[in-house]
Amino acid sequence: xxxxxxxxxxxLLAVFAACExxxxxxxxxxxxxxxINFKKDSLNGYINKDTIWPKVSLCALDKDTIVxxxxxxxxxxxxxxxxxxxxxxxxxxxxAVADTLTFRYxxxxxxxxxxxxxxxxxxxxxxxxxxxTIDSLHINNREVTSDNTTNVSLYFIY
Amino acid sequence: MIILRTxxxxxxxxxxxxxxxxxxxxxxxxxxxxxxxxxxxxxxVKTQTRKDSASLKTQxxxxxxxKDSASLKTQxxxxxxxKDSASLKPQxxxxxxxKDSISLKAQxxxxxxxKDAASLxxQxxxxxxxxxxxxxxxxxTTFKPTAVKDTTGPKAKSAKDSxxxxxKPVIAKIPDSTYLSTGGIxxxxxxxxxxxxxxxxxxxxxTVQADVRLGQKIYGAIETGWNRTSHTTDSTYSxxxxxxxxxxxxxxxxxxxxxxxxxxxxxxGIRYGIARNSxxxxxxxxTNDYWDATIEGSYxxxxxxxxxxxxxxxxxxxxxxxxxxxxxxxEKIMIHNNAxxxxxxxxxxxxxxxxxxxxxxxxxxxxxxxxxxKVKVHVPRDQKK
Numbered sequence: 443x444x445x446x447x448x449x450x451x452x453x454l455l456a457v458f459a460a461c462e463x464x465x466x467x468x469x470x471x472x473x474x475x476x477x478i479n480f481k482k483d484s485l486n487g488y489i490n491k492d493t494i495w496p497k498v499s500l501c502a503l504d505k506d507t508i509v510x511x512x513x514x515x516x517x518x519x520x521x522x523x524x525x526x527x528x529x530x531x532x533x534x535x536x537x538a539v540a541d542t543l544t545f546r547y548x549x550x551x552x553x554x555x556x557x558x559x560x561x562x563x564x565x566x567x568x569x570x571x572x573x574x575t576i577d578s579l580h581i582n583n584r585e586v587t588s589d590n591t592t593n594v595s596l597y598f599i600y
Numbered sequence: 601m602i603i604l605r606t607x608x609x610x611x612x613x614x615x616x617x618x619x620x621x622x623x624x625x626x627x628x629x630x631x632x633x634x635x636x637x638x639x640x641x642x643x644x645v646k647t648q649t650r651k652d653s654a655s656l657k658t659q660x661x662x663x664x665x666x667k668d669s670a671s672l673k674t675q676x677x678x679x680x681x682x683k684d685s686a687s688l689k690p691q692x693x694x695x696x697x698x699k700d701s702i703s704l705k706a707q708x709x710x711x712x713x714x715k716d717a718a719s720l721x722x723q724x725x726x727x728x729x730x731x732x733x734x735x736x737x738x739x740x741t742t743f744k745p746t747a748v749k750d751t752t753g754p755k756a757k758s759a760k761d762s763x764x765x766x767x768k769p770v771i772a773k774i775p776d777s778t779y780l781s782t783g784g785i786x787x788x789x790x791x792x793x794x795x796x797x798x799x800x801x802x803x804x805x806x807t808v809q810a811d812v813r814l815g816q817k818i819y820g821a822i823e824t825g826w827n828r829t830s831h832t833t834d835s836t837y838s839x840x841x842x843x844x845x846x847x848x849x850x851x852x853x854x855x856x857x858x859x860x861x862x863x864x865x866x867x868x869g870i871r872y873g874i875a876r877n878s879x880x881x882x883x884x885x886x887t888n889d890y891w892d893a894t895i896e897g898s899y900x901x902x903x904x905x906x907x908x909x910x911x912x913x914x915x916x917x918x919x920x921x922x923x924x925x926x927x928x929x930x931e932k933i934m935i936h937n938n939a940x941x942x943x944x945x946x947x948x949x950x951x952x953x954x955x956x957x958x959x960x961x962x963x964x965x966x967x968x969x970x971x972x973x974k975v976k977v978h979v980p981r982d983q984k985k
Contacts, residue, residue, distance in 0.1 A: 461799035464946070464953060465831055472886075505890070523886065524893045551886065551897055552942045555955055559836035560884045562895065563942070 468558035470588060476545065476564070477592040479516035480534070483577055483599050493598065495534040503529045503542075511536070516592060521545060523562040534598075539574035546570075547586065554588065563587050569594055776980045779860045783813040783975035786924065788967025793825070795964075802831040802839075803947050809965055811851060816977050819851040821869060821912075827949035829879070836886075841879030845950030847871040847910060860977070863918045863969070871910040873932070875949045878903045899943050906937035906948045914963070922969040932959040 482493035492515050500509040500517050508519050522528040526547060533540035546568040551560050564586040571579055578597045586593055790807035797804060807825035814820050824846045831839040849871030855864060881899035888895075914928025934957050939945055945954035952959040 461796060463800050464955075465802060502890075508890070520888060520890055522891050522893070523888050523895055524891065550942055551884065551895070551899075553837075553881075553884075553944060556831070556839075556946045556953075560886050560897075562886055562888075 464556040466557060468555065470554050470558050471590075472554060472558050472561040472588065473520065474552075474561050474563050474586055474588045475518040475520050475590070476566075476586045476594070477516060477518045477590065478543075478594045478596060479592045480514070481595050481597050483597040490597065497534075497536050499531075499533040499540075501531050503531060518590070521547060521549075521564050521586060523549060534575050541572045541574050541576050544568075544570040552587070561588060566593060571596075776978060778976055778978050780974040781860065781977045782863065782969070782971045784970045784972035786811050786967045786969040788924065788926075788965040790823075790825075790963045790965050792962060792964040802829055804828045804830075805949070807950075807963075809963075809967065813975055814850075816975065817853040819853065819865075819867070819869075821847075821849050821851050821871065823847045823871070823950070825950055827877075827947060829945075829947040831946060837884035838882050839879065839946055840882065841877060841945055841947065843875055843877030843879075843949040845873060845875035845877075845948075847873040847950060849910070849912070851912065857977075863924070865916045867912070867914055867916065869912040871912060871930075873906075873908045873910055873950050875906045875908075875951060876903070877906065877945055877947075877949055879945045881943065902940070902943070904937055904939040904945065904948075906939070906951055906954075907935045908951050909933050909935060916965075916967070922971065924965075924967045924969065926965045926967065928963045928965070930961050930963065932961060934958065 480493050480495055481490045483490055494513055494515045496513050497511040498509050498514040498517065499507065499511055500519065501507040502519075502522070509517055517532075519530065526549065528545050528547075530543045530545075531540055532543055545566060547564040547566050550563045550565070552563040553559070554561050566581060566584040566586060569579060569581055575598060576596050577599045580595045580597070581593065582595055583591050583593045788809045790805075790809060793805035793807050805825060805827050807823060809821070809823045811819045811821040824844070826844050827842065829839060829841040831837075849869055851865075851867040851869035853865040853867050855866040857864075878901055880901040884897055884899070886895040886897075887893065910930045910932045912928055912930045914926055914930075916924050916926030919925045932951055934951065937948065937954075939954060948954045952961060
C-alpha cells in the first residue's frame with residue numbers, strides 16, 4: 443500500500459512522457475555552422491598547439507562582419523544556403539596580412555526535429571585559401587551540421 | 601575349537617534368521633486403518649501391548665474395585681443395618697456383575713490395546729461406567745496416532761513408523777485440483793489513443809487489440825491500428841502522413857487466481873511490431889539572417905517500413921461479465937526503419953515518434969471477451985495448507 447503514491451507518480455510521469463507534444467518545443471539548434479580552429483605549428487609539424495589570435499576579424503565577402511577584432515582560438519559561421527560556395531575574409535592580427543577562404547560544398551535540407559523544423563546541412567567538397575598568414579589547413583570533418591564540431595584547422599608558423 | 605566355531609556359526613545363522621524374520625514381519629504390517637489390519641503384529645509389539653493391557657487392566661481393576669468395594673461396603677452396611685439377607689443377594693449379584701463388568705472391561709481394554717495401545721487412555725478407562733455393556737464400547741474406540749509414540753516400545757515404534765511411512769503416500773497421492781476456465785477471443789479498443797488527440801492534436805490514431813487464450817497463463821496478443829498525422833499550424837513546415845501497423849506477441853499472466861471464475865490478469869509480454877507509413881512534406885521554409893536568405897521547398901511522398909520490439913506490462917480487470925478494462929505500459933525499441941536520416945517521419949504508426957530510437961507509451965483498453973471454449977486450468981495442491 444505504501445508504494446501506491448510512487449506508482450501513481452510514475453504513471454503520471456509516463457503519461458506526460460507519452461503525451462508530449464513534440465511540435466511545441468525546439469530543443470536543438472537550427473544553426474549549422476562551420477567551425478574553424480587555429481593551431482600553432484612548431485618543429486615542422488611535430489608539435490601542434492591551439493593558439494589564440496589577439497585581434498581576429500572575419501566576414502563573408504560583401505557581407506556584414508561576423509567577428510571584429512576579438513581574441514579567438516576558433517570561429518564559427520554559416521555557409522551561404524543559397525549557393526554552393528562561399529568566400530570569407532579572415533584577418534588574424536592587425537599587423538598580419540588578411541587571408542581569403544573559399545568553401546565549396548553541397549547543401550541538403552535536413553529535418554532537425556518536429557519542434558525545430560528544417561535546417562540546411564552542408565558537405566564540404568573543397569576548401570581553398572590564400573597563404574599570407576596561414577601556413578596550411580586541414581579538413582577534419584566534411585559534414586557541416588548542427589552538432590558544433592570543428593570542420594577545418596588552420597595552421598600557422600610564427 | 602571346532603565345537604566353538606560351530607556354535608558361533610549356529611548362533612550367527614540363528615540371529616540372522618531371527619532378524620530376517622522380524623524384518624519380513626515389519627514389512628508386512630499394513631497401514632493402521634481398521635481393526636483387522638492390526639492382527640499381524642510382531643511378537644515384540646504383542647508383548648508390549650500385552651504389558652500395557654495388563655497394566656491398564658490392573659489400573660482399571662483397581663479403580664473399579666476401589667469404587668465397587670466402597671459401594672459394596674455401603675451396601676453391606678445398609679444390609680447389615682436392615683438385616684435383610686434377601687436384599688444382600690441382589691447387591692452381591694450386583695457386585696458380581698460389577699466385577700464381571702470389570703473383567704469384561706479389562707478384556708475390552710486388552711482387545712483395544714491389541715488394536716492400538718494409543719487409544720487406551722487410563723483416565724477414560726477409569727471414568728467408563730461399569731454398567732455399560734463392554735461389547736458396545738469396543739467398536740466406538742477411535743484411532744489416535746499421536747499417542748503411539750508415548751505408549752509403545754522402540755521395536756513397536758519402528759514397526760509403527762514403517763506403517764506410517766507406508767501410510768504417507770496415501771496422503772501425497774491426493775490429486776491436484778483442476779477446473780475449466782473460460783477461453784476465447786478478447787477484442788478491445790485502446791481509448792487512450794483518443795485522449796492522445798488532446799495532447800498531440802496533429803495525430804489521429806485508432807488501435808484495436810485482440811488476444812486469445814492459448815493456455816493456462818499464456819495469451820497470444822495481436823494489435824493493429826491506423827494513424828494519420830497532419831501538422832500544418834507551424835509556419836516552418838507542413839507534414840502529412842498516414843499508415844497502418846500491426847504487432848504480434850505473447851502475454852504471460854502472473855496473477856494467481858483466487859476464484860475459478862476470476863479472469864483478471866496482471867501480465868507482461870513481448871511484441872514484434874511492423875508499420876508501413878507514407879508521408880510527405882508539402883512545404884518547408886528555412887531562413888538565414890546573416891545571408892538574408894529564405895529557402896522554401898518540399899519533400900515528395902515517401903513510404904517507409906519500420907520494425908520494432910515492444911516490452912509490455914499491464915493489468916486487465918473484468919469490470920462486468922466478459923467486459924474488461926485494462927491499462928498497460930510499454931517500451932518500444934526500434935530495430936530498423938528505412939526512413940532517410942534527413943527527413944524522418946514525425947510519427948510512425950504504432951511506434952510513436954519517428955525521430956527516437958526508443959519510445960515509451962501507455963495504453964488504456966476496453967475489451968470484451970467472446971467466450972468460445974474452455975481451458976483446463978491445473979492448480980497444484982499446496983502441501984503447506
